Amino acid sequence: MKLNIAILPGDGIGPEVTNQAIKALKAIASEFNHNFKFTTADVGAVAIDKHNDALPEKTLELCKKSDAILFGAIGDPKYDNDPSAKVRPEQGLLKLRKELGLYANIRPVKAYKTLLDKSPLKKHIIQGTDISIYRELTGGIYFGEKHTSEDGNYASDLCGYSREEIERIAHLAFVAAEHRSHKVTLVDKANVLETSRLWRKVVKEVAEQYPDVTLDFLFVDNAAMQMILNPKQFDVILTENMFGDIISDEASVIGGSIGLLASASVGDKYAMFEPIHGSYPQAADKGIANPIASILSAAMLLSHFELHNEAELIRLAVEKSLKLNITTPDINSVVNTVTTSNVGDFIEDFI
Amino acid sequence: MKLNIAILPGDGIGPEVTNQAIKALKAIASEFNHNFKFTTADVGAVAIDKHNDALPEKTLELCKKSDAILFGAIGDPKYDNDPSAKVRPEQGLLKLRKELGLYANIRPVKAYKTLLDKSPLKKHIIQGTDISIYRELTGGIYFGEKHTSEDGNYASDLCGYSREEIERIAHLAFVAAEHRSHKVTLVDKANVLETSRLWRKVVKEVAEQYPDVTLDFLFVDNAAMQMILNPKQFDVILTENMFGDIISDEASVIGGSIGLLASASVGDKYAMFEPIHGSYPQAADKGIANPIASILSAAMLLSHFELHNEAELIRLAVEKSLKLNITTPDINSVVNTVTTSNVGDFIEDFI
Numbered sequence: 133m134k135l136n137i138a139i140l141p142g143d144g145i146g147p148e149v150t151n152q153a154i155k156a157l158k159a160i161a162s163e164f165n166h167n168f169k170f171t172t173a174d175v176g177a178v179a180i181d182k183h184n185d186a187l188p189e190k191t192l193e194l195c196k197k198s199d200a201i202l203f204g205a206i207g208d209p210k211y212d213n214d215p216s217a218k219v220r221p222e223q224g225l226l227k228l229r230k231e232l233g234l235y236a237n238i239r240p241v242k243a244y245k246t247l248l249d250k251s252p253l254k255k256h257i258i259q260g261t262d263i264s265i266y267r268e269l270t271g272g273i274y275f276g277e278k279h280t281s282e283d284g285n286y287a288s289d290l291c292g293y294s295r296e297e298i299e300r301i302a303h304l305a306f307v308a309a310e311h312r313s314h315k316v317t318l319v320d321k322a323n324v325l326e327t328s329r330l331w332r333k334v335v336k337e338v339a340e341q342y343p344d345v346t347l348d349f350l351f352v353d354n355a356a357m358q359m360i361l362n363p364k365q366f367d368v369i370l371t372e373n374m375f376g377d378i379i380s381d382e383a384s385v386i387g388g389s390i391g392l393l394a395s396a397s398v399g400d401k402y403a404m405f406e407p408i409h410g411s412y413p414q415a416a417d418k419g420i421a422n423p424i425a426s427i428l429s430a431a432m433l434l435s436h437f438e439l440h441n442e443a444e445l446i447r448l449a450v451e452k453s454l455k456l457n458i459t460t461p462d463i464n465s466v467v468n469t470v471t472t473s474n475v476g477d478f479i480e481d482f483i
Numbered sequence: 484m485k486l487n488i489a490i491l492p493g494d495g496i497g498p499e500v501t502n503q504a505i506k507a508l509k510a511i512a513s514e515f516n517h518n519f520k521f522t523t524a525d526v527g528a529v530a531i532d533k534h535n536d537a538l539p540e541k542t543l544e545l546c547k548k549s550d551a552i553l554f555g556a557i558g559d560p561k562y563d564n565d566p567s568a569k570v571r572p573e574q575g576l577l578k579l580r581k582e583l584g585l586y587a588n589i590r591p592v593k594a595y596k597t598l599l600d601k602s603p604l605k606k607h608i609i610q611g612t613d614i615s616i617y618r619e620l621t622g623g624i625y626f627g628e629k630h631t632s633e634d635g636n637y638a639s640d641l642c643g644y645s646r647e648e649i650e651r652i653a654h655l656a657f658v659a660a661e662h663r664s665h666k667v668t669l670v671d672k673a674n675v676l677e678t679s680r681l682w683r684k685v686v687k688e689v690a691e692q693y694p695d696v697t698l699d700f701l702f703v704d705n706a707a708m709q710m711i712l713n714p715k716q717f718d719v720i721l722t723e724n725m726f727g728d729i730i731s732d733e734a735s736v737i738g739g740s741i742g743l744l745a746s747a748s749v750g751d752k753y754a755m756f757e758p759i760h761g762s763y764p765q766a767a768d769k770g771i772a773n774p775i776a777s778i779l780s781a782a783m784l785l786s787h788f789e790l791h792n793e794a795e796l797i798r799l800a801v802e803k804s805l806k807l808n809i810t811t812p813d814i815n816s817v818v819n820t821v822t823t824s825n826v827g828d829f830i831e832d833f834i
């Protein structure tokens with residue numbers, strides 16, 4: 133297969149981990165005789181520094197003519213503590229999601245056998261956990277109208293949702309559930325929010341088209357609790373943008389390290405694959421960043437193009453590296469000298 | 484001391500647990516020679532059923548002329564799944580908070596020694612955790628303008644904050660930190676939300692008046708993760724309404740049961756005390772509801788009036804009941820026959 137893959141390494145540890153994912157993809161290409169072409173472009177703080185724009189037009193164009201995008205990470209603390217900054221790295225990511233119509237962010241959460249002991253949660257709580265989180269990604273309070281009063285003493289963000297925005301991701305979630313354990317849990321705050329009540333109404337209607345999938349509801353506060361008390365109760369979780377952001381980062385503790393979690397952001401035309409961890413600037417260029425989330429994002433990319441054997445091989449390589457303890461310090465309590473690129477090299481070799 | 488206490492038992496397990504708290508307060512009154520007068524009023528689903536109003540005028544009046552309010556729980560599933568219901572039990576609670584100006588919800592989170600094994604988290608993670616969460620309670624998306632389009636296919640909720648709303652709770656949080664470990668963590672989403680950027684700006688300014696308190700910032704998604712990875716890093720957490728709702732329910736897993744967590748909702752004129760758990764209708768009238776959160780809410784009520792010895796005695800009684808395993812099934816894995824009122828009786832006797 134021929135694939136044009138746009139590489140957007142971004143900030144902090146983004147470039148390092150993305151490089152390992154590229155190594156894995158190149159190994160796959162040579163092993164399976166595919167033709168993968170990689171083209172790199174700037175996004176985030178790095179793009180602001182170079183072009184004064186978190187998402188330069190050139191980058192967006194590249195994404196639009198590529199078959200898929202591999203994204204690193206975004207964010208730089210120098211912008212976080214400056215409430216008056218007009219240009220922010222995150223705008224690059226948000227604009228990318230919006231412009232490419234990537235309305236569904238899909239995050240698998242699994243408890244790896246070899247890492248059961250690494251989690252802050254007890255083994256019997258997490259063992260067997262297998263969740264797929266469907267987070268709406270281009271609506272809600274992230275993209276609603278923002279306002280600050282002239283005198284700077286009042287600010288607001290609008291959270292809005294339309295039936296269509298809810299329907300399209302709900303269908304994806306129900307289809308996924310049909311191939312999994314046939315259960316969708318809608319996480320909302322319908323006892324307080326008007327938007328949540330719309331979600332409940334629309335999702336109930338969509339559910340009627342999937343009679344073999346059970347739908348249940350959980351208030352987001354309760355969901356945040358249940359995720360820790362009993363994560364095994366979940367199969368597919370469906371939720372709006374902000375709740376999905378919170379719940380899926382929280383769920384990352386189940387796997388033992390956020391450095392393991394990959395995600396796919398998909399729409400009707402484009403697809404982007406990225407680790408769920410951030411740019412983690414404190415760790416940049418130290419060789420300690422865990423590349424597995426990025427490598428598993430590459431596997432999700434391959435699955436997206438129905439290259440299932442290829443994706444499976446990457447996953448096998450990852451599990452092998454975990455078993456052999458060829459892992460970065462975040463999940464490696466014994467050896468302390470395995471670097472980001474050591475992990476990448478091992479996975480490349482294995483493939 | 485003479486105190487007029489309004490009792491609002493509410494729905495589900497609310498009445499049962501509140502009764503145990505009243506028993507504890509009565510025991511305190513007779514032991515310390517105080518004069519506590521209790522007057523009960525309806526709120527929530529129960530009030531809708533009786534008066535077609537989740538917060539009848541009479542209830543509000545009672546609260547306004549009382550010295551403090553002891554609240555049970557609110558909510559009934561028959562309203563949750565009906566997106567078109569015009570009257571909802573939660574409106575009673577929200578209106579109460581707004582009308583009484585209870586802008587700060589304070590939730591202590593502690594890992595009880597005797598319960599360390601009950602938590603889904605590993606012992607070494609939670610041991611020594613001592614957090615006080617300051618959640619803004621009368622602003623944000625809970626109270627912003629709500630809108631549904633004529634055709635019902637679009638809905639929105641507005642999240643707004645003013646400088647004053649942020650300042651007043653920020654001061655409470657910093658004062659609390661001065662008496663604790665001198666650290667405030669602001670939880671927000673300043674990389675996306677305009678309101679969060681206002682929070683960051685205002686809280687930074689307030690912090691300057693408390694030079695011996697350290698202020699740091701955490702994005703809410705990261706905070707949801709850190710709460711599980713390393714809860715000991717937190718001292719005082721300050722956050723807006725919705726994030727506080729999610730983070731504090733999540734934090735309840737640290738104590739081993741949400742049935743243990745009390746909260747105080749305070750404003751400039753009034754104060755209300757309530758367990759953080761909900762109405763848990765499945766458990767109602769079975770004698771299995773844990774009354775400790777309500778009893779500890781009563782202790783917070785006493786502390787509020789500087790009755791520190793009295794509050795301490797209640798806390799001692801609670802710790803004793805935990806140590807002796809005189810607890811409801813949620814935290815009692817051995818005996819299965821201790822009921823809600825057994826726990827209340829024990830604590831009453833102890834006092």
Ligand SMILES: CC(C)[C@H](C(=O)O)[C@@H](O)C(=O)O
Nearest residue numbers: 206207222225377674675704
């Ligand atoms: C960087 C930030 C804007 C982003 C988000 O909140 O969506 C990140 O946390 C994520 O989850 O991908």
Ligand SMILES: CC(C)[C@H](C(=O)O)[C@@H](O)C(=O)O
Nearest residue numbers: 323324353557558573576728
């Ligand atoms: C019942 C509900 C409206 C309420 C809230 O979200 O504030 C509850 O969850 C709480 O935290 O007190």
